[in-house]
Amino acid sequence: MLETARASAFELSDEQKQIGALAAEIAAREIAPNIVKWDREHFFPRELYSKLCAAGILGIIVPEEYGGVGADYVSYALAIEELAKVDAGTAVTVSVHSMIASAINRLGSDEQRRYYLPKLASENSLAAFALTEPDAGSDASGVRSSARHDGDGYVLNGRKQWCTNGAYSGVIMGMFRTGEAGKRSISAFLIDNDLPGVSVERTTEKLGIHTSNTCDLAFDDVRVPATALLGSEGDGFGNAMAALHGGRIGIAAQACGILAASLDASVKFAGERVAFGKPIGAFQGISFKIAQMAMDLDAARLLTYRAAALCSAGEPFVIEASKAKLFASTAACKHAAAAIQIHGGYGYTNEFPVERYYRDAKITEIYEGTSEIQQIIIARSLLGKIDT
Ligand SMILES: Cc1cc2nc3c(=O)[nH]c(=O)nc-3n(C[C@H](O)[C@H](O)[C@H](O)COP(=O)(O)OP(=O)(O)OC[C@H]3O[C@@H](n4cnc5c(N)ncnc54)[C@H](O)[C@@H]3O)c2cc1C
Numbered sequence: 294m295l296e297t298a299r300a301s302a303f304e305l306s307d308e309q310k311q312i313g314a315l316a317a318e319i320a321a322r323e324i325a326p327n328i329v330k331w332d333r334e335h336f337f338p339r340e341l342y343s344k345l346c347a348a349g350i351l352g353i354i355v356p357e358e359y360g361g362v363g364a365d366y367v368s369y370a371l372a373i374e375e376l377a378k379v380d381a382g383t384a385v386t387v388s389v390h391s392m393i394a395s396a397i398n399r400l401g402s403d404e405q406r407r408y409y410l411p412k413l414a415s416e417n418s419l420a421a422f423a424l425t426e427p428d429a430g431s432d433a434s435g436v437r438s439s440a441r442h443d444g445d446g447y448v449l450n451g452r453k454q455w456c457t458n459g460a461y462s463g464v465i466m467g468m469f470r471t472g473e474a475g476k477r478s479i480s481a482f483l484i485d486n487d488l489p490g491v492s493v494e495r496t497t498e499k500l501g502i503h504t505s506n507t508c509d510l511a512f513d514d515v516r517v518p519a520t521a522l523l524g525s526e527g528d529g530f531g532n533a534m535a536a537l538h539g540g541r542i543g544i545a546a547q548a549c550g551i552l553a554a555s556l557d558a559s560v561k562f563a564g565e566r567v568a569f570g571k572p573i574g575a576f577q578g579i580s581f582k583i584a585q586m587a588m589d590l591d592a593a594r595l596l597t598y599r600a601a602a603l604c605s606a607g608e609p610f611v612i613e614a615s616k617a618k619l620f621a622s623t624a625a626c627k628h629a630a631a632a633i634q635i636h637g638g639y640g641y642t643n644e645f646p647v648e649r650y651y652r653d654a655k656i657t658e659i660y661e662g663t664s665e666i667q668q669i670i671i672a673r674s675l676l677g678k679i680d681t
Pocket of ligand 1 (some may be wrong): 656662
């Protein structure tokens, strides 16, 4: 049994366990043999998503009536974690995709649900999220891309930065300004990627998650019908934030997966590597690092599953999702670094996977709200909004 096996006191249902096991099995079979090459070549494994789609992984949280599995967010978190143990890039691809599917399910019209959800759950179409711009990151209210009324629809113009899945998506949830400055004049649209005027401007080279596609998208006079609006005009900022609150459960789970992989690799290496006549795990300087990793992994998982369970139950979960993401991402970065230290010089080479975990972990502290933004959300829930 792996050292990172879940403590049995936290009872998972049979369905939750099965979905986690299914994701683990696909990751072991389809990703593990290829990940070193894919990571080195910055390869986006498009074919893998046909397999994940066929297995139901792309539609875990999509209701069955739209071709999905109709499972809960704990099952979803378990699947993301299992993928991330093998490849954090695959995990974020599925996580962002699922974030959009969830947003369409919660915020979309019946027509949008009927049109998009079967595509995302069972027809192997991926989804992307386009909020960030060069001058609008943490302060997303700075969006400048515009949606101008034109007849019975809109014309979209602007540039969106660092869109995960952008080059491979069938649909993009994009935030555009339908009025003057301010949050209340931003609107969300569902945009088919093959519309005239939508193009990939640049693919981004990154420190890690090399199997994840990140690109800048250009929108040049893209005409969309009024039915492309997700929710009401002016609700786009709130709808984007609502999507991100759910998305943070996925990123927390991704961080848990990286942390679990760091722990497994460290336990194995500490048992095998001999120095001064003993396995290095016999030295407290090493074993205490492993104890801290195991404890933080348990805590990160419990925070993540709690946020996921609240989300599934329709209870407030925003603060819990921020706590889960903040804790799990901080722990993943700290312990991926410790895993390299435990591996010594070998850890710094690409002969062992821990250098990849270290590169992959860092982004979990940045996207879908940086660690500083998570702390603002948590502190405001206690202190209210204090003007300085
Ligand atoms: C690989 C990758 C994938 C991404 N995928 C997507 C995607 O799919 N869709 C999308 O829309 N975006 C995506 N992003 C963008 C990502 O969400 C933003 O990078 C992130 O929100 C931070 O914005 P920023 O980079 O502009 O940093 P900034 O907002 O400029 O922040 C810079 C620093 O200042 C800090 N800071 C900012 N404001 C405050 C404050 N009020 N108090 C304290 N500190 C503060 C930040 O925490 C950070 O440390 C992606 C980014 C990357 C790198």
